[in-house]
Amino acid sequence: MGDVMQNHPAATAARKSRTLRAQAAAGARIAQLLLGFACAFLFWYLTVDVWQLPRFANLPGPSEVFSEWFSPDPIYGLSFYTPDYYWHILHSLARVGVAFVLATLLGVPLGLLMGWSQRVREYVFPLFELLRPIPPLAWVPLAILMFHGTETPVIFLTFLAAFFATALNSMLGARSIDPSLIRAARCLGAGEWRLFSRIVVPGALPQVFSGLQISLGVAWFSLVAAEMVSGEYGLGYLINTGYSMATYPTIFIGMITLGVVGYLTSVVIRLIEHALLRWGNDEQGGRS
Amino acid sequence: MTNHVETQDASVAGEATRGFTEILALYHGFGRGAQRIEVIENCEFKLKPGKLTVMIGPSGCGKSTLAKLLAGYLHPDEGSLLIDGRHIAGPGKDRLMVFQESALFPWMVNEENALYGLLASGQVGAGARQRVTALMDRVGLGRFRHKYPGALSGGMQRRLEMVRALVNEPALFILDEPFRGLDAMTRTLMQEHFAQMFEEGRRTALFITTDIDEALLLADEILVMSSRPMKVTRRITVDVPRPRTVAGMIKDERMKHIKVAVTKALYSEAIKAFDGSSRAVAAAGFEKFLDTTQ
Known part of the structure; x- marks a missing residue:
């Protein structure tokens, strides 16, 4: 038929x-x-x-910025045609990448454990809630005192912001799972590990991913702040030096590039989410 | 064990002896001090192996609490619950429960959902997979094996949950108002489906409902429960052969008598919820209702 x-x-x-x-x-x-x-x-x-x-x-007006950006011989030394431009992007991307991956690898398991086990939550959560409201910039002196060189303090600050957002949302995700699903799994004979790996982890995943989106956003935010404080390359550094050297079109190039690159990284996360959460896609009357 | 799973005839023959359930001097309540509510008080009954027992009572009387005690999610304040002579100490695969609300795992495809109990205990062989496939075909879910539960209608989800429970061959099958919230048509179909599935592989089952017609359609035995604190007020055997239909029940004299008996027992409990003048109004309405059934 x-x-x-x-x-x-x-x-x-x-x-x-x-x-x-x-x-x-x-x-x-x-x-x-x-x-x-x-x-x-x-x-x-x-x-x-x-x-x-x-x-x-x-x-500078749009015409000035864009003619600078597309000029093979830019007045202020930075455009699509200069290798420096890509060097800045690459530095920022690498720093955000390392910090974000670290924050995800540490934050997701910690958050899920805090959500799943009351004991872990009782030990960790009060400390977590005390540290979380401290803005990344307040960590700058500590970061510089603790880590040598220019790279590690920047990555540390970027990591911090991302980590708290990831862990908090993962915890909320694990706690938001419908208790009747946990009951059903127990009833069907699932042990603790199977319950965690097959029910808690996939059940928390939608919230984990919304946490990753937030985490990526704050990672870029604190990266630029950190790059303005220290560093020799990167988009935040570019923008800051653009101001101190009075090369104003470069500031705009840096800002717009940040917007585009930041957007693209968040698209990558969304694509991964879409691939992993296939079950959310053929929900009746849900998102399609 | 694997033989048991693969050869259906042997398991059917074995079912009749499994799942003998005894509830003895059971007390349970919630809260403390002035907030204390006694939900179950001196409740005693037995479930015969291989029989479908329907528990009916006013809503909020404590039926779901009893189901949770049987499933092992709650521990009784006093009294004992035994299955085949063993005390119930916690959740276990010998008692599977189908809830009022859907408890399918939305991130697993339907077949994986149905196999979950077997996967959890590492019993998935080719035989188990075949049985799941056969059962899913049987309840009309064959085409949805590799879809997610989100793509199923309410009635289909209920059927899948039954398949998931049945493949584990529980000694006792507990169904807590499983068809509540389904539309009338789907509900009737599900009742017929369930009665048929029960006939094919008789296993001890406790079916909880508030619907008299549903109880009459399905039950070998009906337990009428009192309002809170709950205990059994009447036990009625329904010795009418299956398949039964609502239309057939109207004609059948025995069925009519049973219906009146259940209705009366249930009514005398339900009326306790009314007080003063509203009780008189309710009583008058009930007399009229009885006239129409007789």
Whole structure:
């Protein structure tokens, strides 16, 4: 019966119109997105280049920034054509990467254990809650005193912020699992390890991933702050030196690049999440 | 053990002797001091092996508490629960429970869900897989083996949970209002399905419900429970052969008598929840109801 339906001309037409509608929806989304960007650039252009409003007087306009960015021979020494540009990106990416991976490797297991075992929670959570509100920047002196060189303090500060966000969300994820699922698994004869690995871990995973998104965000945040304090390369350093050397278009190049790179890293996390959480995708009436 | 899983005939023959359940002088309550509520008081009954016992009582009377005690999630304040002469000390695979709410694991495909109990105890052979496949086909879930539970309707989820419990061959099968919340049509279909599955492999079962027709359709024996604190007020044997249908029950004289008996027993308990003038109104309504059934 299914085959008959599929070959039926009406069914084919319906399928075709469904694809067309999906394409139209995607088109509309892209149009809206472009319109949003256009508005922002127009605002920038009008305030700086056309009206030259007092507060915007010192800023470079979009035309200046983009001609610098795409110039093979940039006035202030940094563009798509200079290796330095990629060197800065690479440094920041590597630091965020190392810090984020470390925070995930330590934070997810600790968070899940805190959520799963009351005893671990009683030992660790009060200390955890005391350390968590301390902003990463407050750790700067300690980081510099504890670690030598320029790389490790920066990575440490980036790691700290990411770690707390990851661990907290993993804990909440483990605690949010429907108790009837745990009961059912126990009833079916699951031991503690199987309960943890097959029920607690997958059950907490959606929240773990929302924790990773937050963690990545705060990792970039504290990375840039740390790079402004110390470091010789990196986008935060680039922006900071752009200010002190008065090479203003470079500040904008650094900022926009940060936005793009940060967005791309979060897309990578979302793709991994999508691949691991396949079961969330064919929920009836859920996200599709 | 593996033979037991693979040869269905042997297991069916064996079922009738397993799952003899005794509840003796059971007391259970919640809270302390002034907040104390006695839920179960001096409750005693037995479940005959290979029989489907339906427990019916006013809602909130403590049936689910009793189910949890049997499953081993709660420990009784006093009294004992025995299965085949052994005390119930905690959750175990000899008693499997199907809950009111769905307890399927959303991150496992349906087949994996059904196999979970066997996977947990490392008993998954080719025979077990075949049995799961056969059972899933049998309840109309064959095409959904590699889908996730999220893609199933409410009735399908209930069926999958039954398959998951059945493949473990529990000595006692506890069902706590498993069809609650399903629409009337699905519910009727599920009742027929369940009665048929029970006939095919008789195993000791305790089915909890608040619905008289459901009790009459399914039961070998009906236990009518009192309102809180709960105990058994009547025990009624339903010696009407299966399959039974709602339409057939209206014609059958024996069924009518049983229904009136259950309704009366249940009514005298339910009326306790009303007080003063509202009790008189409820009583008048009940008399009218009895007239229509007789």
